[in-house]
Amino acid sequence: MSTAPAAGKHELPRVHYLNIDYGIRSWLFTTDHKRIALLYLASISFFFVLGGLFATIIRLELLTPAGDLMESETYNKLFTMHGIAMIFFFLIPSVPAVLGNFLVPMMIGARDLAFPRINLLSWYIYTLGGLFTLFAMASGGVDTGWTFYTPYSSTYSNTHVMATALGVFILGFSSILTGFNFIITIHKMRAPGLTWFRLPLFIWAHYATSVIMILGTPVVAIAIALVGIERLFHVGIFDPALGGDPVLFQHLFWFYSHPAVYIMILPSMGVISEIVCCFSRKKIFGYPFVAFSSVAIALLGFLVWGHHMFVSSQSMYAGMVFSILSFLVAIPSAVKVFNWTATMYKGSVMYNAPMLYAMGFIGLFTMGGLTGLFLSTLATDVHLHDTYFVVAHFHYIMVGGAIMGYLGGIHFWWPKISGRLYPEGWARFSALVIFIGFNLTFFPQFVLGYLGMPRRYHAYPPEFQVLNVMSTAGASILAVGYAIPLVYLIWSLRYGLAAGPNPWGAKGLEWQTTSPPPTFNFPETPVVDEEAYEYYPMKEAEVV
Amino acid sequence: MTPDASPMLAGLAAALQAGVPIFPDQASSIARRVDLLYYFLTGVALFFSALIFSTVFYFAIKYRQRSPDERPLPIHGSLSLEILWSVVPLLLTMVMFFWGATLFYEIRTSPSDATTLYVVGKQWMWKIQHPEGQREINMLHVPVGHPVRLVMTSEDVIHSFFIPAFRIKMDVLPGRYTDLWFTATKPGTYHLFCAEYCGTKHSAMRGSVVVLEPADYQAWLTGAPAGETPEVAGARLFRQFNCHTCHEAGPTSRGPSLHEVYGKTVRLRTGETVAVDDAYLRESILLSNAKVVAGFEPVMPTYQGQISEEGVLHLLAYIKSLTREEGKGAQP
Numbered sequence: 001m002s003t004a005p006a007a008g009k010h011e012l013p014r015v016h017y018l019n020i021d022y023g024i025r026s027w028l029f030t031t032d033h034k035r036i037a038l039l040y041l042a043s044i045s046f047f048f049v050l051g052g053l054f055a056t057i058i059r060l061e062l063l064t065p066a067g068d069l070m071e072s073e074t075y076n077k078l079f080t081m082h083g084i085a086m087i088f089f090f091l092i093p094s095v096p097a098v099l100g101n102f103l104v105p106m107m108i109g110a111r112d113l114a115f116p117r118i119n120l121l122s123w124y125i126y127t128l129g130g131l132f133t134l135f136a137m138a139s140g141g142v143d144t145g146w147t148f149y150t151p152y153s154s155t156y157s158n159t160h161v162m163a164t165a166l167g168v169f170i171l172g173f174s175s176i177l178t179g180f181n182f183i184i185t186i187h188k189m190r191a192p193g194l195t196w197f198r199l200p201l202f203i204w205a206h207y208a209t210s211v212i213m214i215l216g217t218p219v220v221a222i223a224i225a226l227v228g229i230e231r232l233f234h235v236g237i238f239d240p241a242l243g244g245d246p247v248l249f250q251h252l253f254w255f256y257s258h259p260a261v262y263i264m265i266l267p268s269m270g271v272i273s274e275i276v277c278c279f280s281r282k283k284i285f286g287y288p289f290v291a292f293s294s295v296a297i298a299l300l301g302f303l304v305w306g307h308h309m310f311v312s313s314q315s316m317y318a319g320m321v322f323s324i325l326s327f328l329v330a331i332p333s334a335v336k337v338f339n340w341t342a343t344m345y346k347g348s349v350m351y352n353a354p355m356l357y358a359m360g361f362i363g364l365f366t367m368g369g370l371t372g373l374f375l376s377t378l379a380t381d382v383h384l385h386d387t388y389f390v391v392a393h394f395h396y397i398m399v400g401g402a403i404m405g406y407l408g409g410i411h412f413w414w415p416k417i418s419g420r421l422y423p424e425g426w427a428r429f430s431a432l433v434i435f436i437g438f439n440l441t442f443f444p445q446f447v448l449g450y451l452g453m454p455r456r457y458h459a460y461p462p463e464f465q466v467l468n469v470m471s472t473a474g475a476s477i478l479a480v481g482y483a484i485p486l487v488y489l490i491w492s493l494r495y496g497l498a499a500g501p502n503p504w505g506a507k508g509l510e511w512q513t514t515s516p517p518p519t520f521n522f523p524e525t526p527v528v529d530e531e532a533y534e535y536y537p538m539k540e541a542e543v544v
Numbered sequence: 545m546t547p548d549a550s551p552m553l554a555g556l557a558a559a560l561q562a563g564v565p566i567f568p569d570q571a572s573s574i575a576r577r578v579d580l581l582y583y584f585l586t587g588v589a590l591f592f593s594a595l596i597f598s599t600v601f602y603f604a605i606k607y608r609q610r611s612p613d614e615r616p617l618p619i620h621g622s623l624s625l626e627i628l629w630s631v632v633p634l635l636l637t638m639v640m641f642f643w644g645a646t647l648f649y650e651i652r653t654s655p656s657d658a659t660t661l662y663v664v665g666k667q668w669m670w671k672i673q674h675p676e677g678q679r680e681i682n683m684l685h686v687p688v689g690h691p692v693r694l695v696m697t698s699e700d701v702i703h704s705f706f707i708p709a710f711r712i713k714m715d716v717l718p719g720r721y722t723d724l725w726f727t728a729t730k731p732g733t734y735h736l737f738c739a740e741y742c743g744t745k746h747s748a749m750r751g752s753v754v755v756l757e758p759a760d761y762q763a764w765l766t767g768a769p770a771g772e773t774p775e776v777a778g779a780r781l782f783r784q785f786n787c788h789t790c791h792e793a794g795p796t797s798r799g800p801s802l803h804e805v806y807g808k809t810v811r812l813r814t815g816e817t818v819a820v821d822d823a824y825l826r827e828s829i830l831l832s833n834a835k836v837v838a839g840f841e842p843v844m845p846t847y848q849g850q851i852s853e854e855g856v857l858h859l860l861a862y863i864k865s866l867t868r869e870e871g872k873g874a875q876p
Contacts, residue, residue: 067747072744072745072746072747072748073744076741076743076744076746143743143744145741149701149702149740149741151700151701151702151718152701152702152741152742152743155701156667156700156701156743157743239718240717240718240719240720241718241719245719246702246717246718246719247717280607280616281609281614281616282616282618282619283618283619283620285619285620285621285622286620286621286622286625286626287620287621289621289626310648311704311713311714311715312715313714313715313717313720313722316648316649316652319648320645320648323641323644323645323648324638324641324645327637327638327640327641328634328637330633330637331630331633331634331637334629334630334633335626335629335630337596338625338629339621339626341596341599341600341603342621342622342625344600344603344604344607345603345607345619346607346616346617346619347603347607347616348607348608348609348614348615348616349603349604349607349608349609350608350609351604351608359600359604362596362600363593363596363597363600366592366593366596366597367589367593370588370589370592370593371589373585373588373589373637373640374582374585374589376637376640376641376644377581377585377640377641377643377644378644378645378647378648379574379577379578379581379643379644379645379647379648379651380578380581380582380585380644381644382578382648382651382711382712382713383578383708383711383712383713385713385739386704386706386713386739386740387739447564447566450566450567450568450582451565451566451567451568451708452568452706452708452709452735452737454706454737454738454739454747455741456741456746456747457746457747458746458747459747459748460747461735461750463565466564467564534618535616535618536615536616536617536618
């Protein structure tokens with residue numbers, strides 16, 4: 001059913017970006033976008049494992065209604081650090097900084113990003129921000145929640161708010177630089193013939209994401225800086241005892257942090273477009289609609305932040321405006337889902353692991369999106385706000401959506417990144433385990449939320465226990481699902497079969513060069529004379 | 545995992561026997577209507593989830609690759625389909641919006657005959673004051689069938705007052721008043737949660753709402769030790785802080801009279817007008833010279849840090865009592 005690449009047919013190229021130079025210096029001073037992508041891959045994987053570890057302890061604590069595994073203070077620090085590690089240090093950089101860095105220049109036929117040294121700088125900034133945050137975690141942790149709500153964060157918390165806030169503040173600059181680099185690269189460095197409407201949808205998604213990174217990130221940096229100023233110098237900004245306004249912080253924070261959700265999901269949507277086309281052997285259904293829906297999501301995403309604040313004392317009429325705008329952003333998301341599904345129609349569908357991840361993404365993102373409607377609806381949000389329903393909803397989007405897309409992309413481009421094939425059977429198995437484990441973990445949380453269990457609760461009334469035990473049991477399956485790829489991907493680096501330039505028979509410029517590619521990607525600049533995803537008619541020469 | 549696993553397993557077994565709950569109690573006038581909207585949303589969500597899952601599954605099987613030489617025909621898209629699957633979701637979401645917004649309007653607009661109770665949240669407890677003088681901590685007794693309005697503020701960080709069985713929630717903020725109302729419809733004891741993360745013992749900031757039949761409620765009112773009513777406590781504070789020396793000194797007084805002002809509009813020194821509501825009175829007590837009434841000098845000392853949030857609420861209750869009934873319609 002799937003195109004099994006002929007074993008032993010290929011050999012790795014003699015010189016490529018991985019073996020052109022050796023030693024720690026060749027990595028730490030590299031300006032090759034592909035090597036920087038791997039630096040990011042290592043860093044964000046570290047934070048993913050760390051965040052996952054925190055999640056494991058949280059789920060163990062919630063097995064019982066009483067808070068008996070640890071003190072409340074410890075629990076509060078764990079969910080805070082889980083959120084900070086996962087959102088700021090894993091999800092936001094995941095697809096853009098790893099796959100985007102690796103693929104944006106290759107997909108447009110460029111030698112590198114427009115500013116290779118700034119690209120390296122962005123990784124160093126990320127690392128510096130990460131070190132501050134790790135220092136805060138190691139020296140006692142922080143307990144404000146990843147949302148840093150004032151005046152708790154600015155006046156009341158006695159934990160390492162400053163070090164963490166500084167870490168997140170610094171990290172923001174890394175996002176901004178990456179966004180700039182992508183936008184300029186996409187504008188100025190496309191191969192001859194590669195017009196805007198011939199671009200892979202992965203590029204459109206990254207362009208939209210970059211716009212959000214540039215426009216949104218400064219605002220959260222300002223909000224965090226103001227918290228720091230209030231904490232250090234007691235200037236009344238957010239704390240009413242000093243003459244400030246605590247709700248102002250929520251406006252500033254969500255003005256970035258809601259669009260940040262789209263920073264996490266849009267790049268994954270780009271990945272899904274590539275995968276679905278490749279493994280259906282079809283052109284994307286409705287190219288301009290999928291492309292412009294990314295732009296629409298990025299723009300509308302900036303106008304919905306107030307839906308986090310329906311019960312915050314924000315005016316009732318402001319609530320209504322934010323409610324209707326939030327419904328509008330659901331439309332381009334729905335359009336994408338329908339177009340991906342329609343792309344499979346009359347295709348030639350293969351069940352390779354990336355396709356399984358993509359189908360999982362479509363299903364889970366749909367459920368995440370539909371449950372978002374419950375939260376845009378004012379009257380139901382009053383009840384559901386700050387309950388486990390919200391926790392379940394955003395995990396469906398961020399874990400079911402963003403991480404499924406990320407893992408699908410890692411598998412899809414693994415042969416290009418490493419030059420070797422991963423074991424297909426294990427990969428399909430782990431995709432299935434992750435899908436099942438994910439649903440078992442988070443579906444019960446929707447029910448818990450409607451029952452009224454508030455989020456961030458260390459201890460809870462006993463009638464919520466059964467659903468919490470189900471969730472924890474699911475999480476143990478999910479953890480196994482995540483561990484399997486970690487093992488076989490590392491195994492494949494040494495023992496995987498050589499992949500050849502294009503093991504999937506995929507379209508796109510990145511598949512026209514060797515795997516792994518040479519340092520400057522293409523021996524000569526490719527010329528594009530067709531639209532994206534022109535799977536058929538296919539020239540024989542392209543079936544490598 | 546836990547040092548003592550057997551009670552945990554016993555508790556779990558008991559819970560399993562009782563069945564896994566899916567819906568919370570419906571114990572307020574709006575609970576049933578919020579649930580109706582929730583069923584509608586669930587129906588839409590189930591329909592579209594089933595549609596997408598089954599279509600993806602069906603296409604994956606029907607159009608599976610049977611030979612690597614297959615040549616699927618290119619399909620570029622369909623404008624009519626794009627319009628269909630944009631417009632149908634748009635119409636459905638607009639139904640959700642209007643339904644949700646009209647119900648939200650009711651949730652946020654308290655009826656004029658509601659009894660007002662005061663709530664002060666602090667790390668990590670709820671303090672409640674009844675108009676008849678009863679005070680409670682982490683407990684709220686209310687009669688069935690009568691609207692109750694809560695005027696709430698916080699002494700420290702942001703909290704959120706959440707009663708799942710009533711389907712209502714409102715954040716409780718330092719430095720301002722928020723309000724919330726409900727009519728309980730079913731006697732019983734229900735959870736009261738703090739829903740906004742507020743620090744170390746956030747999950748211990750819980751309590752119970754006890755809904756009583758009117759007769760039982762009267763019995764509770766007479767049985768519970770009643771302290772001063774808010775008006776009486778406010779009148780005492782009014783003397784204690786010497787407010788009366790300026791505000792009740794007749795025509796020559798240095799401050800405006802507080803009789804018959806609540807719910808009215810006053811002109812300020814700046815020429816602006818302002819409605820005399822809870823928020824304005826609170827500000828005028830704590831940051832006295834922020835908005836001074838026309839014809840008076842900004843000479844009043846500030847009382848920030850000297851009067852507790854409960855004390856301010858008592859003073860407001862006293863000032864309100866200086867205005868005849870018809871003027872009390874205004875709300876913060």
